[in-house]
Amino acid sequence: MKIAFYGSSLLSSYWNGAATYYRGMLGELAKLGWKVVFYEPDAFDRQKNRDIDPPDWAEVVVYDATPEACRKVMARAAEADVVVKASGVGVFDDELLGVFDLARPGALRIFWDVDAPATLAEMRLNPEMPLKKALPNLDFVFTYGGGPPVVAAYEAMGAPVCRPIYNALDPTTHHPVPAEPRFTADLALLANRLPDRESRIERFFLEPAAGLPDRRFLLGGSGWHDKHMAPNVTAIGHVGTRDHNAFNCSPLAVLNVARDSMAEIGFSPATRVFEAAGAGACLITDFWEGIEMFLEPDSEVLVARDGKDVAEHLAALTPERAATIGEAARLRILAGHTYERRALEVDALLRSEGAWRSERKSA
Incomplete structure (x- = not known):
């Protein structure tokens, strides 16, 4: 066939x-x-x-x-x-x-x-x-x-x-790996710059970064080279799939931000959600309808409705709790979403x- x-x-x-x-x-x-x-x-x-x-x-x-x-x-x-x-x-x-x-x-x-x-x-x-x-x-x-x-x-x-x-998730390609210093951060986001997502990334990532000058933020993806950002945000450009595991495993937490249309209609988890979970990363995601079909809020994923929530999650997050959430997410996705x-x-x-x-x- x-x-x-x-x-x-x-x-x-x-x-x-x-x-x-x-x-x-x-x-x-x-x-x-x-x-x-x-x-x-x-x-x-x-x-x-x-x-x-x-x-x-x-x-x-x-x-x-x-x-x-x-x-x-x-x-x-x-x-x-x-x-x-x-x-x-x-x-x-x-x-x-x-x-x-x-x-x-x-x-x-x-x-x-x-x-x-x-x-x-x-x-x-x-x-x-x-x-x-x-x-x-x-x-x-x-x-x-x-x-x-x-x-x-x-x-x-x-x-x-x-x-x-x-x-x-394809567990043969996205899985836990040792952390790499070049991807070390308190919060990392992997997202190309797109018109229908940029304002949400400003709210959920760039504004919290500006309000937390002592924390380090990492932004991967194409198109951000001329975007004004706080000094504690490092934009590294396109990140190939071979580096996604290290990108997800190295920060304290990773962020998912849906595009406007995906967030509005719900039930639309991005590939990044499964890649991060497969790597055992602690994921913070913006809210969208249907997330509990894939990950349980608070125990397998942290859900934010605005940038203030992102900052609060990050402030309360310890390495131990991040590891617990990431491992729970990894097991949930392996069991039902490959x-x-x-x-x-x-x-x-x-x-x-x-x-x-x-x-x-x-x-």
Whole structure:
């Protein structure tokens, strides 16, 4: 069984927050017998900033960001049993929806949304959006967050079936490691600078830092080089996935700040939540609906509703309590939220739908 997956990038996490999700999910599906072909454009300098080599569990096809190259890889959709177009490829997103028309008869057609709140908002503003027109002809919409609000919204717009396939942990790649001095801090945050998250990062990270001049704050991620910050904040730029474990294990605590749309709709834990928990880090997160589905507030995660809460959590946090919270989070995520579990869910959906189609065809 072959999956043709058209996404942003499997090889690079540079300006590509979905990389960990793709790797964890597709790597586990490959273990279940799926042959994965991942098509990614050479765009946004991602190929110059690869943080993994092409994996042995997937064929990765990198194509030029030109219309001709795009058409060539789209034609290969006809080779697959399952055709997936992900959101947020960044180039030719509307054109790539054409892979659903090029899929062979009987193939499953799936739109996999890695930013459902943003996609839904765009479709509400633009009723003529090509994706909205394509929804009724798909077999599934998968999302990596959103819960009941996203499911209801997608199905109201014509998707036959919408299923959240949440972010998770790959314990072989994200796990405890020794602390490294270069990542030492009282509170660390890993987040690219994005318009719909910047004000929340100011409130939950930069303002508490300014109010705690004796504490050290560390900011990883791209785009912050010209942002005014207090002297006790160190911005270190892009942090590749190979350094995420050390980044999470070295500070007293790490912070998660959701984007505006993710926080508003809830049920949308970022990959950073699972990476930090897998490393045994003490996580402080901004509040969003549904967090208890993944981690228990106060015992497995510290929840903040504003920057004042962040500062209070940090002031009360001892190394011993931080270690206790981090270990509890790690055990909770290992028990119920790994990519192995998520892949089994996807595999069951795909095989069930495929078997139903085979039975209907032979009847």
